[in-house]
Amino acid sequence: MDKRDMLKSFMAYIQLEKNYSEHTVRHYEKDLEDFFLFLEGEDASDLTTIEYLHARNYVTKLYDEKLSRTTISRKISSIRSFFKYGSREFGLSEAAFRSLYHPKKEERLPQFFYEEELEVLFRAVQGDDHLSLRNMALLELLYATGMRVGECVSIQMKDLDRTMHIVKVMGKGRKERYIPYGQFAHDALEHYIEEVRPRLMKNRDHQGLFVNNRGDALTDRGVRHILSECMKKASVNSAIYPHMIRHTFATHLLNNGADMRTVQELLGHSHLSSTQVYTHVTKEHLRKTYLNSHPRA
Numbered sequence: 001m002d003k004r005d006m007l008k009s010f011m012a013y014i015q016l017e018k019n020y021s022e023h024t025v026r027h028y029e030k031d032l033e034d035f036f037l038f039l040e041g042e043d044a045s046d047l048t049t050i051e052y053l054h055a056r057n058y059v060t061k062l063y064d065e066k067l068s069r070t071t072i073s074r075k076i077s078s079i080r081s082f083f084k085y086g087s088r089e090f091g092l093s094e095a096a097f098r099s100l101y102h103p104k105k106e107e108r109l110p111q112f113f114y115e116e117e118l119e120v121l122f123r124a125v126q127g128d129d130h131l132s133l134r135n136m137a138l139l140e141l142l143y144a145t146g147m148r149v150g151e152c153v154s155i156q157m158k159d160l161d162r163t164m165h166i167v168k169v170m171g172k173g174r175k176e177r178y179i180p181y182g183q184f185a186h187d188a189l190e191h192y193i194e195e196v197r198p199r200l201m202k203n204r205d206h207q208g209l210f211v212n213n214r215g216d217a218l219t220d221r222g223v224r225h226i227l228s229e230c231m232k233k234a235s236v237n238s239a240i241y242p243h244m245i246r247h248t249f250a251t252h253l254l255n256n257g258a259d260m261r262t263v264q265e266l267l268g269h270s271h272l273s274s275t276q277v278y279t280h281v282t283k284e285h286l287r288k289t290y291l292n293s294h295p296r297a
Helices: 003-018 024-042 052-064 069-090 115-125 131-145 149-153 183-201 218-234 244-254 258-265 274-291
Strands: 166-170 176-182
Touching: 003 024, 003 069, 024 052, 024 069, 024 149, 052 069, 052 166, 052 176, 115 131, 115 218, 131 166, 131 218, 149 166, 149 183, 149 218, 149 244, 166 258, 183 244, 218 244, 244 274, 258 274
Parallel strands: none
Antiparallel strands: 166 176
16 A cells, blocks of 8 residues: 555544544644655655664654754654554554654643633633634633543534533543533533524534634634634733643642542543643642742742
8 A cells, every 4th residue: 555545544543533633633644744755865665664774864864953852752653653553554564663762852841821811811802792702612611621622622512511511522532521611611601502603603504512703613723723812812922722721720720629530530631640740830839939928938
């Protein structure tokens, strides 16, 4: 099978079976296309001939381009995942990248909003027009649940239990989980669903919860654009990305006494270690508060 057909099959797999977000899928596709382009320059376009030397030369090229260790690590992961899939489906060897050195990622604490900053953002979103009301419902739900943006744009009307204030989401690996949401999110959603969504839908016929101004289902990219516009309205200069809302959700819960296992369950993390990064954030928050508040700090 041609490598382009293999790539197409792999992309369908991570999108439909693994349920990766649109944003992640785009990164995987770009990473693999860049690697294929490198192989053509090495006169090694046949994937059955790839050896450790090709993998090592590619990583050396990435370092020469002054890419961050996080980016290089992601590219290696993308290629490894492809060859693991290719080994199972097409008989490719995954040995070349299996023994490759994986650069250690830079230790970065997740970025999040302090409660005061989030209030400024919510105030900036307020408005009586249809798009402002939709954006408020979107922001309230993201903050109320900590769900991933890919999970949010996949929500169907039937996934909402509007009486119990619970939403069903489809997480990574097609794992379902149920997340409660509070009164603020409930009120914003009810207003949006009853008064705004039918007008935005126009002649469209689908069950997606959040829709754009043409009536089509909102996409990952659409959510990123909405959040960027909200930041501009709030006159906040820093960049925003949807995962910041997720980080904020987890950090605020832990700061206010939630236990780690509960936060893990709400976030849909398979391993507790993925959730434990937020303990570093909350400790840093406590340290800064102490240094700013204690007379002899």
